[in-house]
Amino acid sequence: MRERRLSVLLSLAIILILNTPAFCEDSELVKNFKNARVLNDEKEMVAVIAGNREKIPAEVAVLLDQATAPGVTEEDKRGNFYIAELIATIYKDQFGDPQLLRGVKIRYYDTLLSPPVRPTPAGGVYMVEMPAPTETAKNLFKPDNIIIKKGETVKFVNNDVSKHILASVPFIGETGLFSSDMETGHIWEHKFEKPGAYYYFCFIHRSMLGKITVEDTEAAPAPAGGQPSGGTPAK
Ligand SMILES: [Cu+2]
Known part of the structure; x- marks a missing residue:
């Protein structure tokens, strides 16, 4: 009995935490999904996704924008990526379309990398x-x-x-x-x-x-400053 009451209280606490607007207010759909997640209600989680096929990509896009917005805390970033991945996984299972999930993973991996650079190749x-x-x-x-x-x-x-x-x-x-x-x-x-x-x-x-x-190019990029002759010889 006591454990049960404790677990209900714990669930409520988590609902409160997840619903606290950190950066942006969640949409109704995301709120419903998060609540179902907290309650471990898989049926409801699937129902939220299955009943809103058209809306899901845009909802996930918003979650990703929030996760990568400047000044976002590490916790909010992780939380949003976690929910986005969960939604995209169910979306893939429900509709057989993996593109959304790919997009989430790519956005996440890109946050872990340094900004891209174009090094000068040595001897090609x-x-x-x-x-x-x-x-x-x-x-x-x-x-x-x-x-x-x-x-x-x-x-x-x-x-x-x-x-x-x-x-x-x-x-x-x-x-x-x-x-x-x-x-x-x-x-x-x-x-x-x-x-x-x-x-x-x-x-x-x-x-x-x-x-x-x-x-998808084999040509050398044009030098930014309009390099005169005496540069690197053509390969
Ligand atoms: Cu290693």
């Missing part, structure tokens, strides 16, 4: 390093978010003391990366023939995340 090859650990950082790809062009090659170099295995993140973006075991000093290179976004992670250290965006 880019390098992504797994550096030796420092006091503040370990198990990472550096740089972790680069933009290259179709047909270019990236060399992944393990300068770390640990073994890493590089693999495509399943389900989102282009797949097909798999390095197998990379011991210290090991180099694995991959030529990117197909344009698209390649998300990859370490099979052993799952929080190690990287992204390669392959642009």
Whole structure:
């Protein structure tokens, strides 16, 4: 009896917390979904999604915008991504459409990466390093978010003391990366023939995340400042 009362009180507390407007007021639909989630009422969760097919993508878009808005707290960010992923998962199961869930995952992974950079390839090859650990950082790809062009090659170099295995993140973006075991000093290179976004992670250290965006262009970009002659010779 007492446990029951306690669990009801706990549920109510969580409802109150989840319903506290943090950044933006939730829509009626999201409120209903969150309440069903708190009560562990799976039937109701599915009903909210199944009965609102047309509305769901826009609702998820709002959740994602809130999650990535400037100044959002880490807690609100996580909470919104969690609810968005849950809604998109049920949406996928109900309507057989995985695109919404892909979109949620991509937006989430992008928040974990550094802003994208366009490094200068050395001899036509880019390098992504797994550096030796420092006091503040370990198990990472550096740089972790680069933009290259179709047909270019990236060399992944393990300068770390640990073994890493590089693999495509399943389900989102282009797949097909798999390095197998990379011991210290090991180099694995991959030529990117197909344009698209390649998300990859370490099979052993799952929080190690990287992204390669392959642009559908083979031409060198025009120099921003209108570089005169004497620049790099054409390949
Ligand atoms: Cu690793």
